[in-house]
Amino acid sequence: MTSDLRKRHLIMWIGIIAIIPALMVIAVINIPNYPKDNQLSKGLTVNGETVLKTVEAESLRLRLLELRSGTFLEVQVLQPLKSSSTAVYALNNDLSQGVFIGQIGSKGPYRFPAAGNLSGISVFDTIKEEEITKIQF
Amino acid sequence: MGLNYQTVLWNKHKKVYDKLIVAFMLIYIILFAGLTFAFNGETTIETLIIRAFGTLAVIMLHIILAIGPLSRLNTRFLPLLYNRRHLGVSMFLAAAVHGVFSIIQFHTLGNVNPIYSVFTSNLDYNSLANFPFQVLGFLALIILFFMAATSHDFWLKNLSPKTWKRLHMMVYLAYALIILHVFLGAFQQETSPFTIGFLSIGFVVIAVLHLAAGFKERRTDIAKAEKDEVNWLYVCTVDEIEENRAKIFTVGKERVAVFKYEGKLSAIHNVCKHQGGPLGEGKIVDGCITCPWHGYQYLPGNGQSPPPFTEKVATYELKLAADKIYLNPEAFPEGTEVQPVNC
Amino acid sequence: MIAVIDVFITVLAAYFGIGVLFGIYFFLAGARRIDPLIEDSKWTVRLLLLPGAIATWIFLLPKLFKNKKQ
Incomplete structure (x- = not known):
């Protein structure tokens, strides 16, 4: 050189x-834009759980839970998701995408704080920036 | 050096080197797949390929970037430099697999052109947290393509060494883009402290190596030599040079290699015509100064490559006073015959 | 932003489009115009050099014209 x-x-x-x-x-x-874990509330107890609504579709089982600490949405991922980065949004009454709820990933249960009048969710692929599916209670 | 072009210039050493590269890549991919299926069984095969080849390319790029400064800091690393280009092309191929699979998985399902989709599927260019990181990887891949495509000696000669070197120094830009691609992208999905730690340590190591090598060379470049009454420069004593080796000496902005061989001393310009390798770090093999980088050869007496080759470097005049070597700072034209000094 | 992206993608596509056309010429005839040494090499060498020709046609084209004049 x-x-x-x-x-x-x-x-x-x-x-x-x-x-x-x-x-x-x-x-x-x-x-930490929407990390997987930190919207999961710590210290939830099974005791005193009231299931408000439940629905199962598209390999996801949703439960809206009433707990002492508030209302929570539980998303159980039953089959591996095809998208590698997946977010869950609340569904507005007109079926448009509402507020961001949280991120889901590999198989298992996820819990997020949610409004008691939640009517459904929009599952969103954050890499392709497109909706994968809508699920209504 | 050659009189015609070969597809790949293989010799025994390069074959061993290339086999090691292939073995390393295969073992890495197999290990990555094994560990992924053991700990995260639901991963799809596409995601596995994207991640395995992406991380492989990043690791290989770190190795490639470390070889240059390592071989300037310690000559024992020179054998790694010898065939770095094949490592570079292999790294591009790994990165290309990662890129092509990513584009297929994330961008071919829509109705827009996949490349257009890479740039427009996420338009959050103002946000750092949600930056379209795939664009950064795509741009880095284009740079790596330019480098891999022009790695043959034909391009070194026909693009001119200057253009070629400039093109290949863009690896640093590609490296910066790739770091940001990983930091802004992969971490958005997998915020594992292990990955952040690995890449940060990798960056620190590479940066420190380059700085250390750079400052070491800088010291040599700015060293001032003492002059005698006719303005010839004092190099060193005869004993300070090993037989068949050279002492590298700085004259103004240029470096000169003073070789000792068969009881004689000769001085030639230190920069090899092929890729700018440091001739003074090479040895005299079969009577020829042999470049440590790729084995180009020059005769010590006239700086010419032995026929039929045509490369030539500048030569310098030497004299001895007692056992002290002095050098005339005025270079002769390339390939000029200079009588060696007997010592 | 979309406008910038449109221009960039168009330029990129044009660059590589011309590159591919040049590459075909390079493979068939251009390589030996640029460097006569290629004459003694096998066609596989030119095939290996093809991606390089597609990538760097912009540097090679002026050289080709210069060689033609001589």
């Missing part, structure tokens, strides 16, 4: 070291 090329390498690396870590930190801070 020539001395100019060596100098260019060094300058480029100083630039990379100045920019990339800053972007890494910003990215990490911004990650």
Whole structure:
């Protein structure tokens, strides 16, 4: 290598070291957009559960639960989902997509705080940005 | 060097090197698949392929980026540099599998052109948390394609070494794009501290290696030599150079390699015509200075490649005062015959 | 944003479209115009060089015209 090329390498690396870590930190801070777990309420007790509504469709079992700490939507994923990043939204009365409820992933139960008058959910593929299905109670 | 072009210039060492690359890639994919099915049995085969090849490409890119500075810091790593291009092409192929499968899985089901869909399926370009990270990976893949497609020596010669080197230095841009692709993308779905940790450590290691090598070379480049009464520069004593090896010496902005062999001393420009390899870090093999990077050869007396090859580098005049070697800083035109100094 | 993306994708498609056309010419005749040494090499070499020709036609085209003039 020539001395100019060596100098260019060094300058480029100083630039990379100045920019990339800053972007890494910003990215990490911004990650919890809708993480899988932290909308699951901790400390739910089975005692005192009242099932308000329930429905099963498209390999998902939904239960709307009344607990001491509030109303919760339980989504049980019965079969592996085809989409690799899946979000659940509330369904408005006109069947349009409402507020974001949470993220679901591999097989298993997920619980999210939800409104007691929830009429259904919209399951959404966040990578393709398209609705997979609607489920109504 | 060659008089015609071969599809791939294989020799015994390169074959071993390439077999190791293939073995590493296969073992990694098999291990990744095994572990995925053991711990996360519901993963679909497409997701498995996308993740396995994506992570493989990232790991290989880290290895590739470490080879350059490692071999400048310690000559024992030079054998890795020798065939780095095949590692680069293999890495591109792994990245391409990841890219093609991702586009098929996420973008071919709609009615828009899949490439157009990569850019428009998510338009949150203003948001960091929901940034369309696939675009970053796509751009990095295009850069890697340019590099892999032009890795043959034909392109080095016909695009001119300067253009070629510039094109291939874009690997740093690709690296930056890939880091952001992973940080903004894969982590949106899998916020495992292990992945964040691995990539952060990888970045620190690569950055430190490049800085260390860069500053080491910088010290050599700015070193000032003492002059004698006719402005020739003092290089070193004869004993400081090993037989069939060289001392690298900086003259202004250029580096010169002073070789000792068969009781003689010769000086030539340090930069190989092929890819700019450091000739002074090579050895004299069969009477020829042999570049440590890809084995191009030059005669020490005149800086010319032995016939039928035509590469030429500049030569320099030396003199001895007692056992001290002095060098005339004015270079001769490339390929000029200079009488070696007896020592 | 869509406008920027449209322009970018169109340029990209045009670049690689021209690249493929150039690549066909490169494979059939252009390679030896650019570098006569390719004459002694097998056709598989030109096939291996094809992606490079598609990618870097913009650098090769001026060279081709220059070689033609000489």
